[in-house]
Amino acid sequence: MKRRIQRLRHLLTAQNIDALLVLNRINYTYLTGFTGTRGYLLVTLDDSTLFTDFRYTEQAASEMDESTVVRELGLDWLDILAAAIKEKGVETLGFEKEHLTYAMYQSLAEKLTPVKLVPLDNPVGSLRVIKDEREIALIREAVALADRAFSYILSVIRPGIRENDIALELEYFMRREGASGKSFDFIVASGTRGAMPHGVASDKIVETGDLITMDFGCIFQGYCSDMTRTVCLGKPSADQEELYSLVAEALKVGTAYLKPGVIAQEVDREVRNYLAAKNKLQYFGHGLGHGLGLEVHEPPRLAPGSGEELLRGMVVTVEPGLYIKGFGGVRIEDVVVCHEHDIEILTQSGRELITL
Known part of the structure; x- marks a missing residue:
């Protein structure tokens, strides 16, 4: 944690900022280890202080190291926060422009005069984009949990089961295996619903002949996994097999092009060029992938x-898909980590079309 805060201080110094007020829970967790739902982290060039209320002071002390001081807030919490900022001699205060409401900005500006408030564009997120070895290890565990859940769900899917039941079984399995929760609302889209890229699980009954797209993941010790697989319940038609093979090949094209030093949009472009050559680009309407970490969607984006x-x-996902209204859809998604000279595909589940 000390190293992360020190990296943040270098960033602040480069922008002539005396201190940063961190409001986003994911960001203050990243910097301190504190996981409570209410906190205000003040990072100056010399020290760091976490402000929270009495519900979390003991938790904060146990989760954080001694480099960050804990201060308790009362009902006049904004006055306490403003006074502390002034006491530290801060003249220029940066804040996360994505996470400070206009109402709080007005109150702070009034109480902090003449301190200058400077909006910063995702200052902590710019640090989070590069994962250390511990973070990669936790993501690897989260991905392995999702892989095991996929193997399990293959024994559960049968004609007559609801999409919601599939989603519940996936979540229950991963929680039982050590996940603290799901990383997003699961997508389970069967039959013609598969044409909806974000078709969250519904009460639709799965039928023989359906392609079933499952996009799911879990949170393991704070870090997310995200994977997608499409299976067929019963023997697939020739059109279903063709659609699947195109997406599987698009995944190969994307991961083959992805490597350190490449610009993110170029990976996306390579896959789009492949699909355009197959006259299928009109059925691919989203970006190829996204970063993954403490949140399921982080920079960088593999997108135009x-x-x-x-x-x-x-750490990024690669998730090509084709979606045809009235027919259905296919998506396959892997998690990939960039090493110094190559990449590692963390997702281990097979990419062939599985028939149940």
Whole structure:
């Protein structure tokens, strides 16, 4: 945690910022280890202080190391926070512009005069994009949990089961195996519902002949997994097999092109070029992938217009899909980590079309 805060201080110094007020829970957890739902982290160039209320003071002390001081807030919490900022001699205070409400901004500006408030664009997120070895190990465990859940669910799916039941079984399995929760609302889209890329699980009954797309993941010690597999209940038609093979090949194209030093949008472009050559690009309407970590969607984005360079320590998903209204859809998604000279595909589940 000390190293992360020190990296943040270098960033602040480069922008002539005296201190940063961190409001986002994921971000203050990343910097301190504190997982409570209410906290305000003040990071100056010399020290760091977490402000929270009496419900969390003991928890904060137990979860954080001694480099961050815990201060209890009362009912006049904003006055306490503003006074502490002034006491530290802060002249220029940065804040996360995505997470400070206008109402709180107005109150702070009034109480902190003449301190200058400076909006910053995701300052902690820019640090989180590069994962250390411990973070990668936790993501690997979360991905392995999802892999095991996929193996399990294959024995559960049968004609007559509801999509919601499949989602519940997936979540229950991963929680039983050590997950603290699901990383997002699971997508289980069968039959023609598979044409909806974000078709969250419904009460639809799964029928023989359906393609079933399952997009799911869990949280393990704070870190997320995210995977998608499409299976067929019963013998697939020739059109279903063709659609699946195109997506499976698109996944190969994307992961083959992905490596450290490549620009994120170029990976997406490579897959789009492949699908365009197959006259199927019109059925691919989302980005190829996204970063993964403490949140299920993080930078970098593998999408048009994404100019980030892929670097060692970045963890991304690769998830091509084709969606045809009135027919259904196919998506396959893997999690990939960038190492110094190559990549590692963390998702171990097979990519062939499974017939149940």
